[in-house]
Amino acid sequence: MSDVLLxxxxxxxxxxxxxxxxxxxxxxxxxxxxxxxxxxxxxxxTFLNVLTGTxxxxxxxxxxxxxxxxxxxxxxxxxxxxARKFQIPSVFPSLSVEDNLKVARWGAPSPARPIAELMDLVxxxxxxxxxxxxxxxxxxxxxxxGMALAIEPRxxxxxxxxxxxxxxxxxATAEMLLRLKGEFSIVAVExxxxxxxxxxxxxxVLHQGRRLRSGPFHEVEADEMxxxxxxxxx
Amino acid sequence: xIARDRNWLLIFAVCVVLAVLYPLFAxxxxxxxxxxxxxxxxxxASLDFFWGRTGILCFGHAAFFGIGGYIMALVTLNDAIPFxxxxxxxxxxxxxxxxxxxxxxxxxxxxxxxxxFTIVTLAMGVICQxxxxxxxxxTGGDSGLIGIPPIAFDVGGMHVDLSQDLPSYIFVASIxxxxxxxxxxxxxxxxxxxxxxxxxxxxxxxxxGHNAPLRLLVTFVLSAAIAGLAGALYVxxxxxxxxxxxxxxxxxxxxxxxxxxxxxxxxxxxxxxxxIQRTQQTISSFNPSLWPLLLGCVFVVIVFVLPDGxxxxxxxxxxxxxxRRQAQ
Numbered sequence: 001m002s003d004v005l006l007x008x009x010x011x012x013x014x015x016x017x018x019x020x021x022x023x024x025x026x027x028x029x030x031x032x033x034x035x036x037x038x039x040x041x042x043x044x045x046t047f048l049n050v051l052t053g054t055x056x057x058x059x060x061x062x063x064x065x066x067x068x069x070x071x072x073x074x075x076x077x078x079x080x081x082x083a084r085k086f087q088i089p090s091v092f093p094s095l096s097v098e099d100n101l102k103v104a105r106w107g108a109p110s111p112a113r114p115i116a117e118l119m120d121l122v123x124x125x126x127x128x129x130x131x132x133x134x135x136x137x138x139x140x141x142x143x144x145x146g147m148a149l150a151i152e153p154r155x156x157x158x159x160x161x162x163x164x165x166x167x168x169x170x171x172a173t174a175e176m177l178l179r180l181k182g183e184f185s186i187v188a189v190e191x192x193x194x195x196x197x198x199x200x201x202x203x204x205v206l207h208q209g210r211r212l213r214s215g216p217f218h219e220v221e222a223d224e225m226x227x228x229x230x231x232x233x234x
Numbered sequence: 235x236i237a238r239d240r241n242w243l244l245i246f247a248v249c250v251v252l253a254v255l256y257p258l259f260a261x262x263x264x265x266x267x268x269x270x271x272x273x274x275x276x277x278x279a280s281l282d283f284f285w286g287r288t289g290i291l292c293f294g295h296a297a298f299f300g301i302g303g304y305i306m307a308l309v310t311l312n313d314a315i316p317f318x319x320x321x322x323x324x325x326x327x328x329x330x331x332x333x334x335x336x337x338x339x340x341x342x343x344x345x346x347x348x349x350x351f352t353i354v355t356l357a358m359g360v361i362c363q364x365x366x367x368x369x370x371x372x373t374g375g376d377s378g379l380i381g382i383p384p385i386a387f388d389v390g391g392m393h394v395d396l397s398q399d400l401p402s403y404i405f406v407a408s409i410x411x412x413x414x415x416x417x418x419x420x421x422x423x424x425x426x427x428x429x430x431x432x433x434x435x436x437x438x439x440x441x442x443g444h445n446a447p448l449r450l451l452v453t454f455v456l457s458a459a460i461a462g463l464a465g466a467l468y469v470x471x472x473x474x475x476x477x478x479x480x481x482x483x484x485x486x487x488x489x490x491x492x493x494x495x496x497x498x499x500x501x502x503x504x505x506x507x508x509x510i511q512r513t514q515q516t517i518s519s520f521n522p523s524l525w526p527l528l529l530g531c532v533f534v535v536i537v538f539v540l541p542d543g544x545x546x547x548x549x550x551x552x553x554x555x556x557x558r559r560q561a562q
Contacts, residue, residue, distance in 0.1 A: 093434055099431075104442045107444045
């Protein structure tokens, strides 16, 4: 029990008349990798927003290392050790790659990894002086992962990390995450099934705000209902 | 980055040399003209420190200039207060910072940004000017307060008296140089880089662990404190304080100085303030009503054609020639 990092219990959220999420449970253990998948509108990003404390659930609770994080200011949540990569690449376009990573390190309570190591980790070692706004789309996504790593997180939450990437970049990203697995916990919300297959980890399938199935990816993938709702449509 | 820093220091050094040599060629009147222009230059640099680094425009910065001026006037005109000049300057800085802290706290932590911030600060400037007019028992109303003594204080056994032209010029020029240099080193280091990041994407910066509202607030308070200092210096040199010093016209003018000189350069706004005031005096000497018209036109042209200020012409030409060369 002691290695539980994040525990979401019976989380439900209602926007007016719309029940966006209902009775969701998720337990993330230390250094565990897991994915949340589902069709468009299944509530993946909403669930991630609840997990990072930016949205307060209307029922249930989210606890990170035993703290209730709902409604805390963003920078406090970051300082607890939760890093987040946004769906749209959110780098600082008017700063260089190096300065982007510096800003990320300065925000951390105890940064450890040197800038050069971070740049190599996300394959941007030769782009230190490039303005982040001038990077290619896939490189921006990687830089953002690098910035999330810079704050030495306990938990890294990725919202569609491969959105807009080429198949090669998607696979390179999967390899990057597999290399980082074991250093901290990672939760990835994804759309791209090849990416999730490459990660082959614990997977939660959402459909219309509810849990459809959860388990290791190969079991989930074999499930008839999951195929009907999600995989079969592709 | 490093080349840019070197260029800035070079231009700064040239300005300091010019400021040192100027008294050799100028008479007393010309010295006081430049001295007053430098005070407004300090005021422009204070606005630029906030606007240039955060991208948030304060449209009521003259309120802080005026608050500083009135506090200085009230302290130095009251004979019961000892060390009037020094206490007045300290009070002016603290008063402007205090008002900025209160207003800024509610705006920044309330999530007010962009145009909304500009509009609220515009209203703040109008309120300050109205207060200065209406509270006539203290502020002297429309006509303001006159007879403010020049700055004089004792430091380390030495008596400093700024009633003469040359000492007051040297005093003001040194203060401006030191503060501009200090603001520059703050804004190019860690503090400024994080501010640029917040300007680019505040939510992202917060998600990395930065307390964005607090950082914006501290920057705003520091900016207001320097504006207050400029106001205090000005009223002692001019000998009077009036409600216009916190008014809308001055708030607009300081924005034009910064925009013309180059937002984010700190030195540019000082030069912009000096250049525009010299032009204003020349033009007003043959037709006083021409100036506001011209000022408005210059502002519109700058905003549309040169949003990065007049200094950006050089950078633009450079990139133009570079582009040509690559195209050939």
